[in-house]
Amino acid sequence: MAHTWDPGHYLTYAGERGRPFVELLQRVDADAPATVVDLGCGPGNLTALLAQRWPGARVTGLDSSPEMVEAARAAEPGLAFAVADLRDWVAGDAPPVDVLLSNATLQWVPGHLDLLPALAGRVAPGGWLAFQVPGNVDEPSHTIRTGLAAEERFAAHTAGVAVPSSHDPATYLEALAGLGCTVDAWETTYLHVLTGEDPVFTWVTGTGARPTLQALPDGLREEFAAEFRRRLAAAYPTRPYGVVLPFRRIFVVAQVPGGVDR
Incomplete structure (x- = not known):
């Protein structure tokens, strides 16, 4: 079952979600792409931050979700957006770009490590490939979902649903350095202090847990959500100042040389 995205839900805690993008962008040393x-x-x-950083550039946003692209066009009418699957775009024959940035997306592409040569190949010589992926799959926010989805009452519906996955920074560094790129790779664990009712549940159901919930039929979905909410609340207790969500992120910035096999 293909899942869909809810831009409004996703934008809950937009500041916390956007911070890694800003920090990734700061390390891209492109002057005038x-x-x-x-x-x-x-x-x-x-995407609007890219246009602010490089006002002379032609900035294009691509996403496989029509809902997300519709929201982007409404929010940023001065920019170009299109519906496109990442894998189809990489396999296409459009001219290479000067900066290719992907934020919190590659974790949804199975086998994305094998796509890195093609991604680098879509960047012009001397250009930049930069991406950020979550690295928190071992945290309760993910392991609770995995365990609950595997329970007998849910497993028949949740087997095979999309789940995010990623690699350590060293793995990405080795893969891109092997292509001749100059690579800067690092990780950061944010301690997001969230407020609101069941904030971790709100966070994960806007992203990583969304496909699982959508795969469940009515009735079971509500049962799953209630138990998921309860277990998350126990794993992430409310403190006087809010709920702390540790979130590990993996960052990679690579400059592509002229010698990369295109």
């Missing part, structure tokens, strides 16, 4: 592509642009609020 002519073409910039945001691969997996979501609702477009962060």
